[in-house]
Amino acid sequence: MRRKLAMMLICAISVSAFSGCGKSEATEDKGDATATENTIFSGELEENVTIQVLENDTAISKGYFQQLIDAFNKEYEQYGITAVDANMDQYLDLANDGPYGYGPDVLYQANDVIMQYAQGKHILPLPVEKLECYSQVPKSAWQAYQVDIDGQTYTCGVPVNVQCPMLYYRRDLLPEDWKDNWDKDSNDVPDMVENWNDMYAFSVDRHNENGDTYGYMKSLYDVYFSSGFLFSYGGYIFGDNNTNPEDIGFSAGDSAKGAWVLSQLASTMNEDCIDDTITTNAYSKLADGTYFATMSTPDTYTTFFDELVNEYEADGLSEEEARAKAEENLVMTGIPKLPESGDLKEENPKLIDSKAMGGVNGYAISSYTKSPNACLAFVDFATKYDMIMLRNETLGISPAREDVSNEIGGLSESIYEKLEKGNIVLMPSIKEVAQIWTPGQTFFTDIAKDAFRSDSEKKYKDIDSMRAGLEEMCQQIHDAIFTLE
């Protein structure tokens, strides 16, 4: 009996072990590369097809995505086109899975993630001029999705929203006399959120008044937030508009001044700025008043808000009162201006605009889709005015479309303006960008740590040593990219 059972098991396992083996499916020849876009996107919709869409997790959880596909499916019902949730992990491996028929037809991701698929042609070049949103999206946002292949420039994504660092602060933690002493230009905006020199001075004052409280607090190791200080003084990531990895520019221009600014800011914080402590505890520390200000992205607003509401409720306010008070006191604004000299102690400094690293999230279409025209119709539909407006209302994004941005006004408009002016430095869309994070993180950690080293142990005593540190960081990035090529 046992042996019969063993035999049956063996047979069963044999069948299952060898099932599902086979060659990958060939896709039909689609023609000549130079006419790729026109060949693939003939304009003739594939009928009775289902397209898998990989959307952002927040868009799914907050119900926006459902509204989007419902609206699209209704619009394209006559063609039998149905968009569905691809229900896949956001960090898919299209390069390896796509050729075998796995993966979504349409994907929504940040430009640096999407564009890592462009060089290998895993996402399609799009006829973006045909899209309704084309004229409304700034050139710089389109550039984030451009790739040069065989001497031709292709656009492989459609921008939807812009991500960049923002300053969060508590209005109710401002000094009572701020209008008298912290509003030199009498514009009803506190100086400390307008320029870093006053933020520095205020941070020093606040900590001196009470050793347990701080002004501006941020984990400085984070390249995404800290590199903007370098860009503001002439630094950049890669040369030739972020397309030439041979030219690494973190140490270019006067970027060492940006490193100096960071080290001065670190001196007003505590050692928590060296590691990820502040990144983790900023929500609660801003809520309990330990920190006056911090830096984060717009999508974390609700987390700060909820934490502050909880704090007010703990103080005895009703939920409604707490929400109203939090709405009034939690402020998300642009990044303060920097002194041209890099000296945060300078009196009456000449101020320059702060630049920040940012990203553009958008849609792309997989090269392995069987329904490119239906996918393009979906992307076109999802990037129209109404849907982007709804996306903003539901998710609080900063739209890449000018008309929606103008309509909303406020921060979205200012982010859009920054993008237009080049004050948001978009993450490069070449795969080499993956090599900037760890060397950058190490350098910024070192700068932060230096503020807490004894004078004899300090590594960065002057601008020259900071420039040398930045050059070393650039060298590390260069080595990481080219040593083993």
Place this chain on the structure above:
Amino acid sequence: MGNCFEKMGNAIKTSSYKVKLSALFMGSGQILYGSVAKGLLFLAVEVAFILYLVRRGIDDLTGFFTLGTNKADAWLGTVGDNSVVMLLMGIFAWIVIAGFISLYILNLKDVYGIEEQVKNGKRPKTFLQELQELLDSKFYITVLILPVIGICVFNILPIIFMILISFTNYGGSIVPPELVDWVGLDNFRKIFTLSKFAPTFGRILGWNILWAFASTTLNYFAGLGLALLLNKDCVKGKAFWRAFPVLAYAIPGFITLLAFKFMFSYGGPINQIIRANGGVAIGFLDLDAKWSARVIGLLVNCWISVPSIMLLATGHLSNRDMSLYEAARIDGATAFQQFKKLTLPFMLFATMPVLLGQFIGNFNNFGIFYFLRGRLYLDGYFLASDTDLLINWLYNLSIDNNYYCIGAAISLIIFAITSIISLAVYVNSPSFKEEDTFQ
């Protein structure tokens, strides 16, 4: 091996045409001797093999050498060649060939055996009898055939694949759809000669060996000490006390590591206590913390590993011959002498294979420093920090930086180092030398 083929050759030469025919058409000799079903099975194997070769085997073998000639272009709909898949399928083809050769030899042995039986006036076994044998005296073959195939496909194939990757240029910008090429020993040459690479390799290897020995020794003796302590008669509520290390063991390792990372971070409880007492926060794991991070790594690893050693040792300690201890006590041996002369030799004998496993595990302990102090590239190291082990460096290179071929080459070197050390230790251990000491 050569002798075996010589014997087989001679046997075929001296045997009848039926055996010679089987050498050409598998199973035909068996059919001629009346074992039709078995003969047809062998013939089917040959036909299937030829069909496999025609349909894809030859292509796979060619692909194994060329690693592809047509680059894929998804925009044009050109499927092209995937070098990595071709390498994998090429290895599979070699495994199929090896399997076919084994069956071919089996076929010759079988038909020769039938001929010998017929010569001796015996009737060859019927197919049914042979099947019954497979369920009786040769049942081990029936049971083992699938695991052997499974091991070939799921163990041997990936290992060979990884080894062969180290002889290609796969990685960096050369990933599909780009075509991969064979580069011989180029990756190994890079590891040992590149000015950026060689010093890092030396530093990391030195620390890795020190770490493996130190952590294995510390874990082993801490676990053994704990087991001995909880074994003492004077300890009340042994089960209760043993539960604590087991609880630590039950929590997933990476959660423990992240908890320790938080504890030792600037905002963690340890630094909060230091600050509350007027001290200055200490960067236990920051970029200046070379030795403190290493020591914390050792201790955290100890925390994670000691419970398993303790449980293992507790089991073995219950098998000791207590009369030896009685005799030692009468002879005036101290507790330490008893431990040194009786307990330790017995435990080393009993646990040497496990101890080696622990050593290998510690040598390749990826999690400890990845979770405690990952994402740092320090001066004097290429894409690594001063607490990274070879396995962490391999991860940085192959996952973070896509240098798969270099990663594979380092894997081979790690394999060579660990296997040499393990073999040397095991061959010189009492478990191997004095196998019957405690039996």
